[in-house]
Structure formats: structure tokens, C-alpha cells
Amino acid sequence: MKYQPVIGLEVHVQLKTDTKIFCGCSTQFGAEPNSQTCPVCLGLPGALPVLNRKVVEFAIKAGLSTNCSITPRSIFARKNYFYPDLPKGYQISQFEDPICQRGWLEIKLEGEEPKRIGITRIHMEEDAGKLVHGDVTGLDDGSGVDLNRACTPLLEVVSEPDLRSSDEAVVYLKKLHQIVTWLGICDGNMEEGSFRCDANVSVMPVGSDTLGTRAEVKNVNSFKFVKQAIEYEIQRQIDLIEDGGKVVQETRLFDPNSGTTRSMRSKEEAHDYRYFPDPDLVPLDIDNDWINRIRQGLPELPEQRRQRFVAELGLPDYDAEVLTASRAVAEYFEAGVEAHGNAKLVANWVMGEITRALNDRGTSIETCPVTPIQLAELLKLIDSGTISGKIAKTVFDEMWQSGKAPQTIVQEQGLVQVSDSGAIEAIIDEIMAANAGQVEEYRGGKEKVFGFFVGQIMKASKGKANPTVVNELLLNKLKG
Amino acid sequence: MKITIAEVEHVARLARLELAEEEINLFAGQMDAILEYVEKLKELNTEGIVPIAHVEVLMGSVFPFREDAVQSPIGLDRALSNAPKPAGSFFAVPKVIE
Numbered sequence: 001m002k003y004q005p006v007i008g009l010e011v012h013v014q015l016k017t018d019t020k021i022f023c024g025c026s027t028q029f030g031a032e033p034n035s036q037t038c039p040v041c042l043g044l045p046g047a048l049p050v051l052n053r054k055v056v057e058f059a060i061k062a063g064l065s066t067n068c069s070i071t072p073r074s075i076f077a078r079k080n081y082f083y084p085d086l087p088k089g090y091q092i093s094q095f096e097d098p099i100c101q102r103g104w105l106e107i108k109l110e111g112e113e114p115k116r117i118g119i120t121r122i123h124m125e126e127d128a129g130k131l132v133h134g135d136v137t138g139l140d141d142g143s144g145v146d147l148n149r150a151c152t153p154l155l156e157v158v159s160e161p162d163l164r165s166s167d168e169a170v171v172y173l174k175k176l177h178q179i180v181t182w183l184g185i186c187d188g189n190m191e192e193g194s195f196r197c198d199a200n201v202s203v204m205p206v207g208s209d210t211l212g213t214r215a216e217v218k219n220v221n222s223f224k225f226v227k228q229a230i231e232y233e234i235q236r237q238i239d240l241i242e243d244g245g246k247v248v249q250e251t252r253l254f255d256p257n258s259g260t261t262r263s264m265r266s267k268e269e270a271h272d273y274r275y276f277p278d279p280d281l282v283p284l285d286i287d288n289d290w291i292n293r294i295r296q297g298l299p300e301l302p303e304q305r306r307q308r309f310v311a312e313l314g315l316p317d318y319d320a321e322v323l324t325a326s327r328a329v330a331e332y333f334e335a336g337v338e339a340h341g342n343a344k345l346v347a348n349w350v351m352g353e354i355t356r357a358l359n360d361r362g363t364s365i366e367t368c369p370v371t372p373i374q375l376a377e378l379l380k381l382i383d384s385g386t387i388s389g390k391i392a393k394t395v396f397d398e399m400w401q402s403g404k405a406p407q408t409i410v411q412e413q414g415l416v417q418v419s420d421s422g423a424i425e426a427i428i429d430e431i432m433a434a435n436a437g438q439v440e441e442y443r444g445g446k447e448k449v450f451g452f453f454v455g456q457i458m459k460a461s462k463g464k465a466n467p468t469v470v471n472e473l474l475l476n477k478l479k480g
Numbered sequence: 481m482k483i484t485i486a487e488v489e490h491v492a493r494l495a496r497l498e499l500a501e502e503e504i505n506l507f508a509g510q511m512d513a514i515l516e517y518v519e520k521l522k523e524l525n526t527e528g529i530v531p532i533a534h535v536e537v538l539m540g541s542v543f544p545f546r547e548d549a550v551q552s553p554i555g556l557d558r559a560l561s562n563a564p565k566p567a568g569s570f571f572a573v574p575k576v577i578e
Contacts, residue, residue, distance in 0.1 A: 017548050024551030033569040037559045038551070044562075054548040075533070082496055084573040131576055136568075144570030147559075272494055277533035284543060 001242075002206040005234045006214075007169050007199060008161035011176060012154050013186045014127070014194040015058045021126050021153035022049030022092065029192055033132070033146035041151035043087030049280050051076075055153040056099070056284065058185040059124050060294045062155055063100030065179050065301055066119050070291050074099040076124075076281040079273045084145055085129040093156075095275040098123030099284070105179075106303075107171045117172050118160030127152040155180075161200065161211065166230040170223050173197060178302055182327045190221050197226055201233040202247065212237070213247040217261050219254050229254040233261050305330055313343035322351055328365045332372050339376030342383075349375060353396055370399050378406040386410065387417050391463055419466040421473060424457075427465065428477055431456045442478050450478070483511045 020027055023040035039047035063070050077095040100122035108114040129150040131143050157176060163169045177195055181188035188195050202214035215237070220229045232254075237247050252261040300308070302324045309320035309330075323333045329350070336346040354375070358365060378395060381387045387395060387410055398409045410416060418424060431453060432439050442449045457470050488508045492499050499507070532538065553559070560566040 019546075019548050019550050024546065024549065025553050026550045032556065034559045034571070035556050035569070036553050038554050042559060050544055050546040052548050053545040056545075080494070084576055131573075132570060133575070139567045139570075139572055141575055142567070142572050143574070143576045144567055145573055146570060272490075274494070279533070282534045282536045282541070282543060 003203040003234075003238050003241075004206045004208070005164060005166075005230075006161045006202050006204060006211055007163035007166075007230060008214075009157075009159045009163065009169060009173060010198040010200070010216075011157045011159075011173065012127075012196045012198075013062070013157060013176075013180050015055055015153040015155060015185055016187050017052055017054045017058070017153055019052060020151040021052050021055050021124065022151055025148075025151070027152050031148055033144070033148060036148045037150070041087075042147055043089075043150075049092060049278075051281065051284070052153065055124055056286070057294060058153075058183075059099045059122060059155055060286070060291060061183050061185055061298060062157070062180060063103065063122055064291070064295055064298060065183060066100070066103040066105055066122070066157070066176075068100035068103030068119060068122060070286055071097050071099055071101055072286060073097065074284045074286070076278045076284070077275045078278045079125075079275055081273060083128070084143065085131050085147075085150070087129070087147060087150060091126060091128065092278055092281070093125035093275075094123035099286070105172060105175050107168060107175055109167060109171055115162075115168070117162045117168075120158045120160050122155055122157050125154050125156060126150070127154050155185075161202075161214075166227045166234070169199065169230055170227050173226055174223060178326070182299065182302055184327075190223075193221065196221055199226065199230050199233070201230055201237070203234055203237045203241070212241075213249050215247060215249065215261075216251045217254050218251060218264065222256075225254060225256055228256075228259050229261060232259060236261065299327065302327075302330075309343075313337065315343060315347055319344075319347045319351065323347060326365070332365050332368065335372035336375050339373045340379050342379070345379055346375070349379065353393060357397075357400055369403055370396065374399060374406060381406055381410060385417060385419060385466065387415055388463070388467060390467075391415050391417065394463070415464060417466050418461055418464045419469050421469060424461070424465050424469055424473055425477075427457055427460050428453075428470075428474055431460060432477065439478065450474070453478070482515060483508045 015021075017027060019025060020041055023038050025036045025038050025041055028036065040049055060070055062068075074094060075097045076092055078090040079093045079095070080090045082089055098121045101120070103119035103122070104116045105119065106114050106116050127149050129145055129147040132146055133143050136144070159172065163172060177188055180186040180195070186194055190196070197220050199217045199220060200214045201217060202212035204210060204212045215233060217229050217233055220226045233252070240247055251264045253264040254261050306320045306324040309315045309323060310317060315323070322329075324330045332354075333346060333350050336350065337343045340346055354365070354368065354370070358368065375396075378392055378399065381395075382389055382392050395406050395409050395415060398404065398413075399406055402409070404412075435453075435456070438449045438452060442453075453474055454467075454470060457474065458465055458467070485504055485508060488499070488504050488511065492504075492507075556569060560569075560571065563571045565572045
């Protein structure tokens with residue numbers, strides 16, 4: 001039998017606020033355990049949570065950018081369960097009436113039609129603390145609890161079960177990641193857990209309209225692992241059904257080392273969260289003025305920008321896609337275009353030399369030592385014929401190393417292109433005299449030798465000879 | 481009796497409470513009485529009335545926001561001062577295996 005996978009994703013987006021969602025403790029990553037805590041996030045009796053306004057703003061931004069409606073009155077609820085990393089014995093979350101509802105994102109796989117993936121809801125909640133095992137705690141037998149992360153603001157973005165393959169899931173996830181980082185509401189760091197994904201996976205016979213029983217796969221913290229975990233889980237369920245077994249609704253943990261998933265919680269701990277409205281937090285009313293102010297302050301989103309790059313700057317689709325991968329790249333590119341004028345040329349350099357240099361050094365465009373203005377100046381030197389495209393790459397590397405202006409480097413190192421035909425002719429004569437044999441070969445019909453001469457001439461001129469002029473003069477002279 | 485013994489045991493387990501048999505029977509009876517009262521309330525016609533979990537809503541109070549400004553934490557010593565068994569900077573708990 002053929003099976004159709006059905007996938008829905010729950011993504012936890014850690015918000016880039018300075019303080020926690022319900023108290024003024026810092027959210028800075030990497031501090032000494034339990035040093036960023038107070039009675040609220042420690043869950044001490046009598047402490048009252050007070051909502052961080054910025055969390056609501058960020059949630060609205062996320063909702064507006066994913067085509068959601070913003071709930072006029074949203075409610076905070078207590079989700080009750082016991083776990084050592086949860087000091088209050090409940091997590092403040094949203095259950096009925098989350099802040100954003102009924103949105104969608106459009107994804108497009110190569111060679112396929114665009115497809116809308118529904119977003120059921122986005123709600124605000126607090127993170128739990130962190131459990132630490134092993135030597136760092138100094139405990140022989142036991143676990144350590146660090147509550148620095150407790151009460152850190154999260155958005156949970158829940159998709160509809162609209163995804164039909166691991167590839168669709170990854171594309172959707174990347175799109176969501178692009179939007180929240182673009183908006184500046186999340187740093188997007190998956191290794192540090194700022195963007196985490198749980199996948200609900202089920203399979204059903206092709207043509208069926210009854211969804212199969214789903215398993216929830218947790219702990220998938222990279223795009224690669226999301227693909228791996230989903231593919232493993234699909235195959236596990238198919239094998240189970242083919243062997244006459246039944247899929248159990250359960251939580252499974254992905255193990256990145258083996259690429260497999262395993263059952264995580266026993267039946268006794270079956271979900272029974274007994275949600276109820278949190279008496280400590282009154283309903284949150286959001287008026288249209290607030291929503292409109294946030295809407296007006298939204299940046300141009302990646303999709304709009306991509307379309308504008310094609311329509312206004314005349315870039316090919318591929319270039320527009322690459323240059324809107326992140327807001328920083330798009331902004332760098334546009335600043336370059338503004339300073340230079342030729343969008344395609346700037347695009348080639350950003351996608352070529354700059355990307356190569358960034359990758360070589362394992363860094364990102366935010367820390368690029370060559371500014372877009374400097375890049376434009378370099379490209380202008382090519383336009384004016386002062387340097388060749390090849391020399392420009394050398395100058396670019398030097399700019400990266402020293403931070404000097406391109407004009408300075410060209411002058412200091414005498415890299416100005418030689419276009420003067422007299423000077424180039426002299427070099428050509430010299431090379432031809434020294435390689436009389438090859439000249440005969442060329443004249444005898446072996447035209448391949450032409451490249452040899454060009455190479456020798458460029459070498460003799462230290463790369464400074466204008467290649468167009470060289471080609472023209474050389475051809476004339478060889479033809480004699 | 482609408483509340484079963486099994487339901488009382490389930491709720492007790494969720495709340496991490498250990499109940500003696502006579503307590504289970506006692507609470508089953510009490511929970512039953514509470515639910516009966518709720519049933520009585522349900523007889524009222526509440527159509528068109530928005531559920532309200534807070535009286536503040538009726539009073540029209542302004543939502544008390546906090547601005548995103550860092551305040552001093554209480555410090556590691558005070559944070560751990562009630563811990564029965566701190567370990568370095570951590571709260572120590574029985575080993576948790578996932």
C-alpha cells in the first residue's frame with residue numbers, strides 16, 4: 001500500500017527581549033546558573049507576574065507577518081504539570097483565545113506550485129528552566145536545576161497539519177525562521193534553542209481522508225534534523241502498520257546521534273494539563289490603534305522585498321531569492337545599489353566574492369568589514385577602467401584585511417590598469433620575441449597558443465594590462 | 481455518585497497527592513456535591529453572556545504592563561537560600577532521566 005504522510009509543526013520562538021515575560025530579570029544567555037532570578041521566576045509564593053509589553057508587541061508583529069488575525073481579548077491560562085524545571089507546578093501559557101489565530105504562510109518547493117500552509121494559532125508563554133546532568137553540577141547522583149531560562153518569553157507557532165513531506169516541513173520552517181529573524185523578534189539561534197521545533201507526524205493510506213494516529217517528535221533543533229526525524233518517523237509508522245501493528249499517540253524524542261526517535265513518556269504521564277484562566281493575569285485587550293501602529297512600523301517583509309527586487313531592480317528570480325535570505329543581506333545589497341547604481345553587478349559581487357569571503361571565515365554579513373559604500377567604490381574603479389575585474393578581487397581581499405579604501409590600495413600597490421597601447425605593445429613584442437617557436441605554431445594554425453600568450457603578457461604586466469586591449473593588439477601582431 | 485474512585489485517584493496522582501482509602505471515599509463524596517452544585521448553576525440561562533474569570537474586567541481597569549527594562553535579580557545566595565540541597569549554583573533534584 002502507498003502511504004501519505006501528514007505533518008504539523010509546533011515551533012517555539014524565543015523572543016529577543018531584554019527581560020523575561022513576567023518579571024524584570026535579564027534574558028542574557030550564558031550567565032551563571034540561577035543568577036538571573038527573582039521571586040516571580042523562582043515561583044516563590046505570593047509573587048505576581050506582570051506582563052512585558054514588548055512581548056505582546058512582538059507577538060502582534062509575528063501574527064501580522066503570518067496573515068493571522070489578532071484576538072481582541074486574549075487570555076492567559078495555567079497549564080498544570082509537575083516537572084523539576086517548572087518551579088510553580090504550572091506554566092503560564094494561552095489556551096483558549098491565544099493572541100493570534102488563523103494565519104498562513106506560502107511555501108514553494110522547486111518545480112512545484114506555491115502552497116499555503118495554515119497557521120492555527122500563535123500564543124505567548126513562558127519557558128521552563130533548564131535541567132543539567134553530570135559533572136558540572138558536582139552531584140554524584142542527581143540533576144541540577146538552572147532557572148535563568150525560566151520565564152523567558154516564547155511564542156508557540158502551531159501549524160495546521162497541511163504539510164505532506166519532510167521537504168515541505170523544512171521549507172515552511174525556514175520561511176518562519178526567516179520571518180521572525182527578519183522582524184528582529186528572535187535571534188534565530190537554533191543551537192542555543194532560540195528556535196525549536198516539535199513535529200506531529202502521522203501517515204494514512206493514499207486517497208484516505210481519515211488522519212492516522214500521530215506521534216509528536218520533540219527535540220529537533222536544526223533544519224537537517226527536522227528532515228531526518230520526520231523521515232525516520234514516517235518510515236517507522238509505515239513499517240509498524242505493514243507489520244500489523246498500530247501507531248500509539250505518544251511523545252517521542254529524536255536522537256541526533258542515531259537519527260532515530262524513541263518513546264519518551266509513559267502512559268502514566270499522559271497529558272492532562274487542566275488548563276484554566278490564570279487568576280493572576282487579567283484578560284489582555286488589544287485595540288485596533290495599537291495593532292495599526294505596529295502594522296505601520298513593520299519592515300518590508302522578505303516576500304515583498306523579493307518581488308520588488310525582481311520588478312524594480314530587474315534581478316533574476318534566483319538572485320532576488322538569495323539576496324532576501326536575511327534582512328541584513330538585503331539591506332547590504334540595497335545600500336550597495338544605492339551607492340553604485342548597477343543592481344546586477346552589485347548582486348553578482350554580494351552573491352560571489354562577499355559570500356565566498358564570509359563563508360571562508362565562517363562569519364555573517366553583519367560583521368563584514370567591507371561596507372556597501374566601499375564595495376560600490378571598488379566597482380566604480382572597474383567601471384572607469386582604472387582596474388580590471390580580476391585585479392578588483394585582489395583589491396577586495398586587501399580591503400577585507402586592512403579596511404583601507406579601494407582607491408588607496410590601488411595607488412599604494414600600483415595596481416592601476418594599463419590600457420595604454422604603446423606600453424602593452426612593448427610587452428607583447430618582448431613576449432613574442434622570447435617565444436618565437438610558439439609564434440610560428442600559431443601562424444601555422446595552432447590557435448590554441450593564443451591563450452598562452454595572453455597568460456604570459458598578463459603575468460609580465462603583473463595582471464595590470466587591460467585584457468581587452470591585450471586581446472586586440474595581440475591578435476593583430478600574431479596575424480603579422 | 482457521579483465521581484468514580486478511579487477519577488479521584490487520577491486527580492490525586494496528577495496533584496502528586498497520596499490518599500488513604502477513607503480519604504478517597506470522603507473526597508469522592510465532596511467532589512460529587514460540588515459538581516451537583518455546578519449542575520444546579522447550569523440551569524441558569526447564560527446565553528449571550530461572555531464568560532468572565534476576573535472581576536477586574538467589569539471594573540474596566542487598565543491592563544498593568546511592565547516595560548522591557550532590566551531590574552536587579554535577587555542574587556544567587558538569596559535565590560538558593562530556600563533550597564534544601566543546593567549544588568554549586570544549582571538547585572539539586574533527584575536524577576531526572578528522559
